[in-house]
Amino acid sequence: xxxxxxxxxxxxxxxxxxxxxxxxxxxxxxxxxxxxxxxxxxxxxxxxxxxxxxxxxxxxxxxxxxxxxxxxxxxxxxxxxxxxxxxxxxxxxxxxxxxxxxxxxxxxxxxxxxxxxxxxxxxxxxxxxxxxxxxxxxxxxxxxxxxxxxxxxxxxxxxxxxxxxxxxxxxxxxxxxxxxxxxxxxxxxxxxxxxxxxxxxxxxxxxxxxxxxxxxxxxxxxxxxxxxxxxxxxxxxxxxxxxxxxxxxxxxxxxxxxxxxxxxxxxxxxxxxxxxxxxxxxxxxxxxxxxxxxxxxxxxxxxxxxxxxxxxxxxxxxxxx
Amino acid sequence: xxxxxxxxxxxxxxxxxxxxxxxxxxxxxxxxxxxxxxxxxxxxxxxxxxxxxxxxxxxxxxxxxxxxxxxxxxxxxxxxxxxxxxxxxxxxxxxxxxxxxxxxxxxxxxxxxxxxxxxxxxxxxxxxxxxxxxxxxxxxxxxxxxxxxxxxxxxxxxxxxxxxxxxxxxxxxxxxxxxxxxxxxxxxxxxxxxxxxxxxxxxxxxxxxxxxxxxxxxxxxxxxxxxxxxxxxxxxxxxxxxxxxxxxxxxxxxxxxxxxxxxxxxxxxxxxxxxxxxxxxxxxxxxxxxxxxxxxxxxxxxxxxxxxxxxxxxxxxxxxx
Numbered sequence: 324x325x326x327x328x329x330x331x332x333x334x335x336x337x338x339x340x341x342x343x344x345x346x347x348x349x350x351x352x353x354x355x356x357x358x359x360x361x362x363x364x365x366x367x368x369x370x371x372x373x374x375x376x377x378x379x380x381x382x383x384x385x386x387x388x389x390x391x392x393x394x395x396x397x398x399x400x401x402x403x404x405x406x407x408x409x410x411x412x413x414x415x416x417x418x419x420x421x422x423x424x425x426x427x428x429x430x431x432x433x434x435x436x437x438x439x440x441x442x443x444x445x446x447x448x449x450x451x452x453x454x455x456x457x458x459x460x461x462x463x464x465x466x467x468x469x470x471x472x473x474x475x476x477x478x479x480x481x482x483x484x485x486x487x488x489x490x491x492x493x494x495x496x497x498x499x500x501x502x503x504x505x506x507x508x509x510x511x512x513x514x515x516x517x518x519x520x521x522x523x524x525x526x527x528x529x530x531x532x533x534x535x536x537x538x539x540x541x542x543x544x545x546x547x548x549x550x551x552x553x554x555x556x557x558x559x560x561x562x563x564x565x566x567x568x569x570x571x572x573x574x575x576x577x578x579x580x581x582x583x584x585x586x587x588x589x590x591x592x593x594x595x596x597x598x599x600x601x602x603x604x605x606x607x608x609x610x611x612x613x614x615x616x617x618x619x620x621x622x623x624x625x626x627x628x629x630x631x632x633x634x635x636x637x638x639x640x641x642x643x644x
Numbered sequence: 645x646x647x648x649x650x651x652x653x654x655x656x657x658x659x660x661x662x663x664x665x666x667x668x669x670x671x672x673x674x675x676x677x678x679x680x681x682x683x684x685x686x687x688x689x690x691x692x693x694x695x696x697x698x699x700x701x702x703x704x705x706x707x708x709x710x711x712x713x714x715x716x717x718x719x720x721x722x723x724x725x726x727x728x729x730x731x732x733x734x735x736x737x738x739x740x741x742x743x744x745x746x747x748x749x750x751x752x753x754x755x756x757x758x759x760x761x762x763x764x765x766x767x768x769x770x771x772x773x774x775x776x777x778x779x780x781x782x783x784x785x786x787x788x789x790x791x792x793x794x795x796x797x798x799x800x801x802x803x804x805x806x807x808x809x810x811x812x813x814x815x816x817x818x819x820x821x822x823x824x825x826x827x828x829x830x831x832x833x834x835x836x837x838x839x840x841x842x843x844x845x846x847x848x849x850x851x852x853x854x855x856x857x858x859x860x861x862x863x864x865x866x867x868x869x870x871x872x873x874x875x876x877x878x879x880x881x882x883x884x885x886x887x888x889x890x891x892x893x894x895x896x897x898x899x900x901x902x903x904x905x906x907x908x909x910x911x912x913x914x915x916x917x918x919x920x921x922x923x924x925x926x927x928x929x930x931x932x933x934x935x936x937x938x939x940x941x942x943x944x945x946x947x948x949x950x951x952x953x954x955x956x957x958x959x960x961x962x963x964x965x
Contacts, residue, residue, distance in 0.1 A: 360952045367950035583945070590944050590951055594937070597955045602923050602962065611965035616915070623911050624904070629688035630911055631681045634918045641923065644932035644961040 330358060334365055337464065342437065345464050349439055352456040363456055369463035371586060373405070376569060377487030378472045379509070384493045385519045386472050388556035389565075394430055396566045397468055404430075405461030405469040406438040409454060437461060455486060455593050484512035485592050488585055489572045491565075493517045496529035510536055513549055515568045521553040521561055547575050611640045651679060655686055658785065663758065666785050670760055673777040684777055690784035692907060694726070697890060698808030699793045700830070705814045706840045707793050709877035710886075715751055717887045718789055725751075726782030726790040727759045730775060758782060776807060776914050805833035806913050809906055810893045812886075814838045817850035831857060834870055836889045842874040842882055868896050932961045 328336070328344075330351065336344035348366075352359045378386050387408070394404050430436040439457060454471065461469050473483050484490050492513035497520075516537075518530040534551050542548055550568040554561030576582060606612050615637060622628045649657070649665075651672065657665035669687075673680045699707050708729070715725050751757040760778060775792065782790050794804050805811050813834035818841075837858075839851040855872050863869050871889040875882030897903060927933050936958060943949045 360950075363952055364950040368947045371947050587941070587945055591937075591941065594941070594944070594951050594954055594958070597952065598927065598958050599920070599924060601955065601959055602927070603920060605959075605962075605964055606919065606923070609964045616912075620908070620912065620915070623915070624908055626689045626692050629681075629685040630915050631684055631918065633915055634922065637915070637919050638922055638926075640965040641926075642963050643926055643930045 330361060334362070337366070340465070342434065345437065345460065346439070348460055349457055352453045352460060353441065355453065359453070359456065363459065366460060366463035370459045371462070373458070373462035373466055373469045374573060375458060375469050375471065375487045375489075377483035377490045378470065378493060379483050379490070379512075380493035380517075381495075384495045385556045386493045389493060389517065389519060389554065389562075390470055390472055391430070392556050392559055392562045393470070393565065394436055396562055398430070398433065398435065402468045403435045403466045404437070405458075405464070405466035406436065406472070407454060407457055407461070407469065408438070408440045408472045409442075437464065437466060455589075458486065486589060488576060488582075489514045489569050491515045491517060491569070493519055494529070494533070495520045496523045496525040510540075514547060514572045515565065516549060516551045517561075517565060518551065518553050519556060521555040522558060526553055547572060606637075606641075609640070612637060615640065651682060655683070658687070661786070663755065666758065666781065667760070669781055670778055673774045673781060674762065676774065680774070680777065684780065687781060687784035691780045692783070694779070694783035694787055694790045695894060696779060696790050696792065696808045696810075698804035698811045699791065699814060700804050700811065700833075701814035701838075702816075705816045706877045707814045710814060710838065710840060710875065710883075711791055711793055712751070713877050713880055713883045714791070714886065715757055717883055719751070719754065719756065723789045724756045724787045725758070726779075726785070726787035727757065727793070728775060728778055728782070728790065729759070729761045729793045730763075758785065758787060776910075779807065807910060809897060809903075810835045810890050812836045812838060812890065814840055815850070815854070816841045817844045817846040831861075835868060835893045836886065837870060837872045838882075838886060839872065839874050840877060842876040843879060847874055868893060927958075927962075930961070933958060936961065 328347075330348075333344045333347050333351075337348055348362050351362055378390060380386055390406060394406065397404055430438070439461075441454060441457060458469050458471065471483060471487060490512050492509045492515070494516065496518060510533075516530075516533050518526050518533065520526060530551050530553055537549050537551070550571070552561055552565050552568055554565055556562075576585070616633070619628065619633045619636065623630050623633055649668075651669075654665045654668050654672075658669055669683050672683055699711060701707055711727060715727065718725055751759070760782075762775060762778060779790050779792065792804060792808060811833050813830050813836070815837065817839060831854075837851075837854050839847050839854065841847060851872050851874055858870050858872070871892070873882055873886050873889055875886055877883075897906070937954070940949065940954045940957065944951050944954055
């Protein structure tokens with residue numbers, strides 16, 4: 324085997340549209356650190372054009388099959404598709420549950436469909452740390468539509484709303500999904516609700532229930548009213564309506580001049596999150612913090628001083644201009 | 645109505661064992677800020693004795709009914725019980741879904757059972773910010789057993805492992821709960837697994853499935869092997885076995901000298917979380933940070949500089965001793 328190309332060479336190959344280079348750069352992004360920042364710094368100016376659609380919902384709702392069907396429709400419209408599937412890490416293997424290989428087999432030969440699975444942070448569910456960066460890379464790679472699938476286990480369901488233009492919540496008419504969705508705050512973030520498995524006998528009443536719940540929200544005139552669509556990924560029904568609902572939401576955002584605002588919101592939250600990650604690392608590495616914790620925590624354990632006293636003391640070690 | 649007593653008076657009444665004062669102090673803890681810290685600082689030395697049991701699992705698994713039954717058994721053993729139920733905030737009303745009133749009706753006359761519902765942070769699921777503080781207050785109030793119930797929607801399921809001595813994962817033989825549990829990382833954190841609704845025809849096979857999955861974990865000899873218990877909260881069966889499993893886990897922790905370590909872990913994570921909360925607030929309030937963001941974010945929006953460049957610049961505003 325030849326020597327592995329360095330980052331500069333990978334970036335050249337990436338600029339030439341080489342899929343293998345894009346895949347290697349994503350691995351660099353996943354590993355984080357200075358190399359990842361170098362990659363981001365150099366591709367960032369090519370980003371900002373991709374339309375981002377987030378898909379979330381409970382496990383087993385059929386999100387992957389739905390994405391497969393949707394990808395087919397979007398390809399007919401000549402969109403270039405990036406797909407990011409955030410899988411929870413397997414507690415036993417340390418790897419992601421589903422790999423790229425068993426996903427999206429229908430489109431595996433299509434060079435304009437670029438699929439990547441990311442393992443969620445630790446085994447704790449939630450969205451992967453580097454999801455934003457991988458979206459950027461796909462965007463810079465020329466994908467004009469990035470579909471992001473997150474499993475419905477954790478904050479991921481809600482973080483997705485910070486990263487997407489359109490959020491599609493996928494539910495099935497089973498096991499009180501409607502109530503679960505409401506509890507989990509999904510009703511707040513969905514622009515389009517899909518009741519998948521439309522052939523199920525309870526599908527229509529479950530869809531109506533979602534619709535009724537949405538009506539309670541009292542949406543001001545002129546604002547987007549979430550759509551509820553019945554689909555069956557297996558039977559390939561309702562997919563056209565779903566595409567239409569997504570495109571309608573996109574037109575709504577365009578007409579209202581919302582794009583710039585969404586981009587700003589996404590970038591602000593990235594800067595904030597990245598800053599907090601670094602602060603956490605620096606606090607952990609600080610000798611002053613370590614010494615103070617060593618001196619004082621014993622008294623906290625013994626109940627002699629409250630944890631808040633120590634927090635106030637720690638805070639004095641930090642100064643912000 | 646008389647004038648509201650101040651914090652000092654509430655703390656006196658609290659020390660005398662007045663439930664109304666404890667309830668008012670919890671509200672102060674919920675509101676946060678300096679008053680909350682004052683309360684904590686003054687009760688903290690009385691904490692450290694309560695045994696903490698966390699209950700988690702998907703919505704609809706019957707956790708509340710199970711807690712009701714368990715509370716009955718623990719009361720027979722003369723435990724003084726505190727119960728904290730973390731409910732997701734309703735997206736529409738802003739309040740918690742279930743209040744204290746409709747919970748634990750069976751024990752509502754028992755002065756040794758103190759129940760409090762906390763709304764989770766925002767509508768985003770997750771555990772309430774002040775759960776640790778309320779556990780402390782119940783502990784300082786003389787409850788020797790604190791049961792914490794979190795809904796299975798989000799990180800709450802996993803954060804509970806940072807707060808409890810024993811974690812009980814409650815599942816039902818429905819809707820692929822086993823797989824969902826595994827995906828959500830619950831298999832990692834459970835010390836006892838309950839398959840509730842034991843009268844369901846699939847209960848035994850579902851319990852076996854959990855057992856089989858646990859076997860894959862390859863637990864070293866001498867370490868705790870999670871138990872799997874079949875219960876029916878409705879029929880009041882299996883509750884004795886559940887009590888026994890919890891007590892067995894407690895004896896395991898005691899025999900191994902694990903208590904001090906758990907207390908340290910809990911307090912360390914509290915100090916860390918509280919420090920990060922304050923850092924976030926201070927960064928948000930810093931004029932230097934605000935000015936720099938104002939100067940530079942426009943260039944980020946335009947794609948002229950990468951968000952990481954701004955993060956590096958922001959980082960230079962912070963110094964840590």
